[in-house]
Amino acid sequence: MPLNVMQLARSALVDGEDSSLHDRDLLDYEFDAANASSFWLLFGAYLVFFMQLGFALLEAGSVRAKNTKNILLKNVLDACLGALIWWSIGYPLALGSGKENNFIGAGDFFTYKRGADTGFYALWMFQWAFAATAATIVSGAVAERCRFIAYLTYTVVLTGFIYPVVVHWGWSDGGWLSAWDYDYVLDEEGEAAGTFLNPEMGGQGLIDFAGSGIVHMVGGGAALMGAIFLGPRLGRFDADGKPVDIQGHSTVLAVMGTFILWFGWYGFNPCSTLMWGAMQLAEKVAANTTLAAAAGGATSFLLARMSTGVLDLPPALNGILGGLVSITGPCAVVEPYAAVIIGVIGGFVYFGSHNLLLKLKIDDPLDASPVHFFCGAWGVIASGLFATKEGVVLGAFANDQYYGAFYGDDGTQLGIQFAGMAAIALWTCITSGVMFFLLKSVGILRVPPEDELAGLDESHHGGSAYDMGEAPAKA
């Protein structure tokens, strides 16, 4: 047996490090799917970060000119402040590799000592972009009347505590809602003899692939609480309680923002596969995302046309976003026709909840809570209805015993989806409600009426966002 031939083959293949051929690119066997996964996650992170621009433009276009700088600054800071909070406490509480705990994580504060772990930073980037998204949703609902200091407070609390806890529940390997929560069964000697999946939820976890519930309901729920505690903008409801339309200052910005959000969603959903090896799944997710967005936009557009007679843009834009939010959770486990249905129903959910808020005299300038909270809730439930067995397997959910009720499951998965939806809604609304209540009771939630009438740009940010005439040449 000429061993040296086999050794050559083996060393070339397995441990390129020690091979005499190390310097040759030809035998660079360092490359494997894990490195490509890092690239995939980073790419996803960039796209989701780009959604910050989408939110900024959508929100700027949807508020009045006099509050433009205010809302833009909030979006810029969501990225900045969000990064530092997520680095210091957000990621550790969500996905930190500390002691096993069903409720909250702990560990990896300040990414300390994790820098050497391959793939860690890529995952951190991806998760940061998600956290910044959750925080940004709120700024639309509290637009045009929220104090800047209150904004700073809620961003810190939301990205640093409320959102990470939900991420831990749903996506970590220890969370009580997680589909990847393993408990180890020990034998008599204390050795691991087998695994037992998610004991808290009867062996199954929540299907929420990219975060209809975990991201959008959290952002949307906090947005709803913010809008309730702040109260409507001056002049939003007339003396009889009828809503008065307050137009945003630029539809162009709103459209631009919506397109960028849709574009960024291709990072949000498909890249949530987290792995290069799951590209077939990512393809399906991308197609489903597209179809739901289109269906949601078309539906909401037609509903608005039928109810008001006007071919109006904002319903189409918000319908697209509603469709996207609805498909975010189920995108990996449903078929394309179901994606179209989910998008259509998402359009109805958006339209209905938009009108419900007006009835309740809750003023949400960007419709952040109809889009993100209500459509997000629908997305969580949709998984319990439309998830196919093959989809649950392909989506790598750890337990494929349960799937959608429309495909013959006994309803267990649907029950889990309802439970998860309720838990996220309660947690978010209660914690953020308490926070906004406290801010209100110490009197730092809302700007004084005279500042609101003058516009926040003039009163807080040193002048208007626009200066279309000659420079005032003030010294």
Next chain:
Amino acid sequence: MAILDQITAACPEDLLTEEVLLSIGEADAASQATLLFTCQQAAASAEVAGAVNSSFLLTSAYLVFLMQAGFAMLCAGSVRTKNTMNILLKNVIDVCAGAIAYYVFGWGFAYGPNSDAKAFIGAGHHGLHDFLNDRGWEEWLFQWAFAAAAATIVSGAMAERTAFSAYLIYSVVLTGFVYPVVVHWVWDGDGWLTAFPNDFDKTIFKNGMIDFAGCGVVHMTGGFAALAGAYMVGPRIGRFTQDGQVADMPGHSATLVVLGTFLLWFGWYGFNPGSQLGVASTSDADVVARCAVTTTLSGAAAGLATLFMRKFQTGTWDLVTSCNGSLAGLVAITAGTSTLEPWAAIIAGAVGALVFLFSKWFILYKLRVDDPVDAIALHGCTGAWGLIVVGLFAADKYVAQAYSSDQDVGIFYGGNGKLLAAEIVGIIVIFLWVMATQGLLFYALKRMDMLRASPEEEMEGLDSTEHGGSAYYTEDVAPGKAVA
């Protein structure tokens, strides 16, 4: 033995001759394990290559999708304030309606495998039914993004005067039927014009027409649908004065035009390089990177050429036309992006700018067709030039790399003219097909009096008559109308 079975399962058959199998059986355990591991490794590596291609195509599709934002901004900046919402909504609805129409009809007509008239139109795969047996999701997504781009080209040419419902009908017909048929001819292996034929005897001149990323398929289809539409709907009120002069109607924001131009250019890096459909082999990666370079140089050359020609013509440094000029360069290179040398790309772009400026003038002053964003000149005429470029400059080694070495090359590289002839046939046929089908549709809409907004609506602006308000509220005070 278990390990032998595993080896048989994992290794490619042609490796395992009888001799080899026999000798494997006699080898020691370490050798057997090495072989098994090598084979498993190979399978894993092939999977990675597939994933590289998928992710490349997905990324490209996303970039092409972002071109919708580019079109929206470009068109919005090129129309007057009072019609901004109208054109924006058209762009949004193109994407939404396009996705549904392409899902239900379009893909099937373009690439469906079960047709009785294979050379002309496809069938099957409608609603993505049975789709996964033959195709991947990413292919659908990429093609949808192209379909939506083709549809959107028209919106600008018919801006400021077309009734919204007419546009909606047009958009569904184009993405659902007219465009997919052209795709089938040129890009499906069964089409009669294709340069990737399943059978060379069944394609044109036994050679096929090279249209790499869609000068003909996408840009001419969109551009000449725009011509049909703009001609049928007629010019905007006031565009031609009573003494026959042309009145200037500048768009309301040059900033949006520039933003749109940059977004389109950015998206073109998905459009052209992405059309190689894969990147995982050395030759694919080479083609993809070359496409990016030729795209860049052509766009750059055309932008500069337009700038100087306009400076010479008008005496001013013309921003908006220069932006359109660089887009013309990008259109001009779209067919030949994989087969042209960089210097040829610069020629394609510079001459493309000339073609664009000439046809812009010809359409406005001679045909007297009013095209607010010059979509006809930009996409239709320059697209046709892009096809001719291929017949002239397609380099032999690059044709061999991106297509096959049996195919004809550009006449400057010693081609025998079959390729150039195929390109010209393609131009004529696509022009006739689009003008006939879309012309008929727009004519029917016109006869039913559905095509054009009333003069009063047009004067007031479509935003306020059809869309319930204005795109901009720069005044401090809300208009104060009660919501119904």
Next chain:
Amino acid sequence: MAILDQITAACPEDLLTEEVLLSIGEADAASQATLLFTCQQAAASAEVAGAVNSSFLLTSAYLVFLMQAGFAMLCAGSVRTKNTMNILLKNVIDVCAGAIAYYVFGWGFAYGPNSDAKAFIGAGHHGLHDFLNDRGWEEWLFQWAFAAAAATIVSGAMAERTAFSAYLIYSVVLTGFVYPVVVHWVWDGDGWLTAFPNDFDKTIFKNGMIDFAGCGVVHMTGGFAALAGAYMVGPRIGRFTQDGQVADMPGHSATLVVLGTFLLWFGWYGFNPGSQLGVASTSDADVVARCAVTTTLSGAAAGLATLFMRKFQTGTWDLVTSCNGSLAGLVAITAGTSTLEPWAAIIAGAVGALVFLFSKWFILYKLRVDDPVDAIALHGCTGAWGLIVVGLFAADKYVAQAYSSDQDVGIFYGGNGKLLAAEIVGIIVIFLWVMATQGLLFYALKRMDMLRASPEEEMEGLDSTEHGGSAYYTEDVAPGKAVA
């Protein structure tokens, strides 16, 4: 024997020594098959890895290209309405003229292999001639995007008063000559400042200057060219009042500033992580991901630091300066993005914000140079700080990973000061080179009276005097003038 021939064809030559070949001949069929298959496999895998790297570099180049849209929007928002088209056109032309100049001259001076003065300047590869023997298309594209970014930095600093033709000349000279020479020094293996030297004995301090993604090469070059330009062209009329006060001249749209900022930040993820040039190996993937994290944290820290410093200084929450502040953070991390710990990135960003605010004040109030977008402070001064950061904080293990373990590290990690000294030499030399060449150019233009628009033109606005109109038409009625 067939299989031996196949092995000879497939396996790398230096593997097949005589001894090995002999022993392969004696080996059994299974071993031979294993070796053959392994070699084929290795080639296939290397091919995929190469394709992943190409596709990574292309994607990064696209993102850097999108920064042009970011610069365009940022600059447009920062100038007055009447000069919007002028600045937008400068950005568009930077891309177009930059591509042609970099194609004809730039790349050759930067990376051409056939120079007689290897340490100072390259030669060869002009017009991509003979390029493919050494390089890939994607490398050219990535470098072109950087060159265009360097050129664009200047447009803002000279906005609202520079004659367009002067700018055109400057742009070609910078991308064609001044910038490529700096690239050659710092990034080409033969350059005298490079940290990737072909021969350590020929680089500075036998160590080289670490400038990973171009604090010095791109940002200082652009920033100090901007200083030369803004100084030579003089302040805008009315910027300094007669009693020596500085008049505020706010830009016309903060929305565009934010749009530009986010586009730039997004593009920076191509700029910094992309500068690793590959991602397919584990160490490359590590470096790339770390670059993304440090980039994020530095930009974030600088944005916040600026916000609070401005709040303290002016009492308002200042949007535009905060945007510029986070860009300053991104500049400050550009050199050290691959070698800094996350906490050091935060320090780099926060101090970078301070450097930015101080130099902004110094340039305006002490040097009395009028820079409408603060490009000099943002790119030039903060870029220099970014180089110093590397000399202070470059961590040993990261230098070993991204460069080599022989090189010096930051002084806080026990470096012996060679690295810091190299960075300082780099700062001085780049400053002098850029000021000398660009200063001379702008001085010559000024002497020829080509540099600045006339006072009347400036008062009226360059859009109407040079570009034939206004960027915005919010009025409903077309001006109605006949087209020439």
